[in-house]
Amino acid sequence: MASQSTLPGPALQASKNALSQALAENQAKEAENGGTNPEPGEIQEVDMQAQADNIRTVFSDAKNFNVKTPSTFAPAGQGWMEDIKRVISFDSVEEFWGLYNNIIPPSSLPQKANYYLFKDNIMPAWEDEANKNGGKWSIQLPKDKNRLGVDKMWLYTMLAAIGETFDPTLTSSDPDATPQSLITGVIVSTRPSFYRISIWTRVAPSGAADDEKLRERIEAIGKNFKTSVLGYPESAKLSGPLATEVEFMSHKDSEKKGKQAKKIIV
Known part of the structure; x- marks a missing residue:
């Protein structure tokens, strides 16, 4: 049985966004490493659960995370700014502590x-x-x-x-x-x-x-x-x-x- 998340809504959404982005990135990497590209109109089968099981965001595993959350700070071509990832925004004490208690x-x-x-x-x-x-x-x-x-x-x-x-x-x-x-x-x-x-x-x-x-x-x-x-x-x-x-x-x-x-x- 899946456990219910204790994260505040915005933090949970950020985690879900990171998961979606990571899945897309992993698919792109597979294609680069020899994966076959589907023909126009063809649906490519992807084991989404297998990929998801290998993805750990900072919210789901604060010590062993392997995916950063989506970047909203850095437009393309801004050098080091591309490495800055926006984790979450908050406007309440509860949301701040929800974030603080779930990152390293x-x-x-x-x-x-x-x-x-x-x-x-x-x-x-x-x-x-x-x-x-x-x-x-x-x-x-x-x-x-x-x-x-x-x-x-x-x-x-x-x-x-x-x-x-x-x-x-x-x-x-x-x-x-x-x-x-x-x-x-x-x-x-x-x-x-x-x-x-x-x-x-x-x-x-x-x-x-x-x-x-x-x-x-x-x-x-x-x-x-x-x-x-x-x-x-x-x-x-x-x-x-x-x-x-x-x-x-x-x-x-x-x-x-x-x-x-x-x-x-x-």
């Missing part, structure tokens, strides 16, 4: 993998209209010392982004202050020797005198990230082998090399 944590991801959590209709790319004038706060942590803590850090980072608690300005008691959230998304990356957690913002200080208030607001986000989300004392020095401080850099400066790039460090 960062500590178990393979090398060179990333999780992206961005606001709807914003691509995790510098070129996106919402990101092109912004920057990112980030911290890099050695893998061997942070394997047990990175999952909690990433969870708290996501919750702060969803709850919009990164930016102290948004929780101001001033009824006339209704600024737009500066946060567009958050990312966790796994690399052979380290983890990196990043927070992307819509804008970045330019260094001009009239940017002082924006710089203060950006710095407040970084301090909140360091102390309330990651749990480090504000005075803690974190840089070392494979490690960085909590650092901010505009996307435009990130493209520069050497001393030309400017950082804000908290």
